Amino acid sequence: MTVAEILTIVIKPGWKKGTKITFPEKGNEKPGVIAADLVFIIDEKPHKLFTRDGNDLVVAQKISLAEALTGYTVRLTTLDGRTLTIPINNVIHPNYEEIVPGEGMPLPKDPSKRGNLRIKFDIKF
Numbered sequence: 001m002t003v004a005e006i007l008t009i010v011i012k013p014g015w016k017k018g019t020k021i022t023f024p025e026k027g028n029e030k031p032g033v034i035a036a037d038l039v040f041i042i043d044e045k046p047h048k049l050f051t052r053d054g055n056d057l058v059v060a061q062k063i064s065l066a067e068a069l070t071g072y073t074v075r076l077t078t079l080d081g082r083t084l085t086i087p088i089n090n091v092i093h094p095n096y097e098e099i100v101p102g103e104g105m106p107l108p109k110d111p112s113k114r115g116n117l118r119i120k121f122d123i124k125f
Contacts, residue, residue, distance in 0.1 A: 009040060014055065014106035014114075017044040050079065055115025056104045062122045068092040074119055078103065084117075092121050 009021050019042040027036030050057045057079070063072050074086040088098055097120050104115025 007038070011042070012108060013111050014108040015042050016052075016054075016108070017042060019108075047079075049076075052105060053118070055107055056118050057115065058118045058120060060120050060122055062124060063092065064124050068121065068123045074098070076117075086119070088119075092123065094121075094123060096121050 005026070007023055007026060021040045021042070023038040025035040026038040029035040044052065050059050052058070059076065061072075061074055069091060072088045072092060074084070074088060076084045076086070078084060084100070084103065086098065086100060090096070090098075097118055100117040100119065102114045103117035107113045107115070
């Protein structure tokens, strides 16, 4: 006799690729054998703009040489739909990275805290 059971997984903000969710003894059952554990492993869907590095989000911005020398304002829509406007007042040199604290992924153990947003610049010479 087949018994159907619905299992619910609540995905928490900030869970990383490789996070395992285990339902003990909910796997295949055979007479006289203890049912196996049912294990789900989290994967991450690629994003067209952001990449993840631990709890940080990384984004690349292409800018002109003039913008690199005279100042640039980054405008981004975050994963949760907010619009960020980040003025860059420093001269942007190759390999320059602007760090915006608290705008990365939520920390799995404390979703009120977040990683950083790291903005990398690709200067068109």
